[in-house]
Amino acid sequence: MMSADPAREMTASAPKGPKKESALGRAAIEGLWNNNPVFRQVLGICSTLAVTNLVLNTAVMCLALTGTTALSCLTVSLLREWTPHRVRMMVQTLIIAFYVILVDIALKAYWPDMSRNLGPYVGLIITNCIIMGRCEAFARSNPPVPSFFDGLFCGLGYSFVLLLVAVPRELLGMGSILGIPMPYxxxxxxxxxxxxxPPGAFFTLACLIWALRAFQARGEEESA
Amino acid sequence: MNWTGELWQMLVVCFAAVFTGNILLTTFLGMCPFLAVSRQVKASVGLGFAVVFVMTCTTVLNWLAYRYVLVPLDLEFFRFILFIIIIATFVQFVEMVLERYSPALYQSLGIFLPLITVNCAILGASLFMVIRGYTFLVTLGYGFGSGVGWMLAIVAMAGIRQNMSMERVPKGLQGPGIALIIAGLMALGFIGFTGVL
Structure with a gap:
């Protein structure tokens, strides 16, 4: 798994586990593995699963999603003192929509081909449950910096699973990765x-969830 | 374009949205409620009807807003926010009207309405409608067809899952895993409709 910088200690109030970890490291492990949004909770796959037939499209989409999640969490957290409780969902949606519009305009201006390939899926990042879920569950009640990293690692955990879906799909379906033909x-x-x-995406994701869950269950048995 | 031609196109688009271009099985929109609420046929029928209704109305409303407000003002990039606001307002409004005038319907449908605001299929249908440049009547057919297609998929899924509940599924595959495999097989079946059109 990805290793985080353990030197960076962010909060003193972190509960001490058997192994002492920094808050950043914990956020990384939670987002990437323990609480991975895709194979643990099977959330938010709608907006990205459709573009996993090409690795490049998936990578761009995941980059957009990770950036949006991290920045939205940061903004929600910065505004948490001034957001009235009753309208917070609307405020969060508008913040997310703001970043998605930036991504959409940037793609249209600098990479029109990619913008056409992704079609409506960039806009659909707004309704991705993961972003809203992280804003609601974490960023709303935590300081900005941890919120930013929480969103970042959640997005990265999501990206890593979707790239694992995209690579076999493009390899087995087209014989290439990132458009480059593979030897055999x-x-x-x-x-x-x-x-x-489309059916390929369902089958690949199901097999991947199966494999990762079996692997995770074994790890939990050993540690228990 | 003459009237009958457009009506015919509307029917074709509607049929395509239900079967060949099923919004759930070919564009993967609305997966979260699809996996979460597809355990019982009764609940999925309720959610399905709510989606058909909301999707038909919001695509039409969004078409009007896009064509007559955003395009003249040159504010097309603003459509994400406008569509979201229209959908949220519409759902809230329907909820209030139902609660006031038809408590029975509210009891059966009302719990699903808040879920729908965050259903990406609703926003997705509006965004597809803009990208494909549909006319008013075609948009109506498309919104209705997409809703019916979504409902068809979730009700079929719930039926299959109810019958599957006694089967012995491998541990890691239980829950969402097996649901995704069923969805994949359903998607294969729906591809078969391509030859009909």
């Missing part, structure tokens, strides 16, 4: 067209 798969391999069609 582009020549001798009988391409599985079904993998780049």
């Amino acid at each position: 798969f582009s020549t001798g391999w009988d391409k599985w067209i079904i993998m780049v069609m």
Whole structure:
């Protein structure tokens, strides 16, 4: 797994586990593994699963989502003192929508081909449950810096699972990764067209969830 | 375009949205409630009707707002926020009207309405409608067809899951895992409709 910088201590109030970890490291482990939004909670796959037939599209989409999550969490956290409780959902939605519009305009201006490929899915980041979920569960009641990293690692955990979906799909379906033909798969391999069609996404994600959960369950048994 | 031609196109788009281009099985929108509320047929039918109603009305409202407010003002980039606000307001409004005038319907449908505001399929239908440049009548057909397609998928899924509840599924695959495999098989089936159009 990705290792976080353990030197960075953020809060003194962190409960001490058996292994002493920094708050940042804990946020990383939570977001990337223990509480991974996709295979633990199976949330928010709607807006991105559709573009996982090409690795490049997935990477751009994940980058947009991670950035939006981190910055939205930061903004929600900065505004948490001045947000009335009753309208907080609306405020959060508007903050998220603001960042998504920035991403959309930037893509349209600098990378119009990609913008066309992704179609409406950039806009659909707004309704991604993960961002709202992190804002509601964490950023709303925590200081800005931890909120930012919480959102960042949640987004990265999400990206890592979706890239794991995208790589086999493009490899088995088209024989390439990032558009570059792979040695065996582009020549001798009988391409599985079904993998780049919608059912392929369902099957790949299901197998991945199965594998990761089996792996995780074993780890938990050992540590218990 | 003449009237009958547009009406015909509306029917074709509506049919395509239900079967070949099913919003759930081909564009993966609305997956969260699809996985969460598909354990019982009764609940999924209730949610399905709510989605059909809200989706039809909001795509039409959003089409009007986009065509007559955003395009003349040159504010197309603002559509994300406007669509979200229209959807949220509409859902809130329907909830209030139902609560006031039809408590029975509110009891059966009302609990699903707040869920719908965050259903990406609703926003997705509006965004697709803008990108594909549909006319008013076609938008109406598209919104209705997408809603019906979503409902069809979730009700079928709930039926299958109810029958599956006694089966022995591998531990890691229980819950969302097996649901995704069923969805994949359903998606394969729906691809078969491509030949019909």
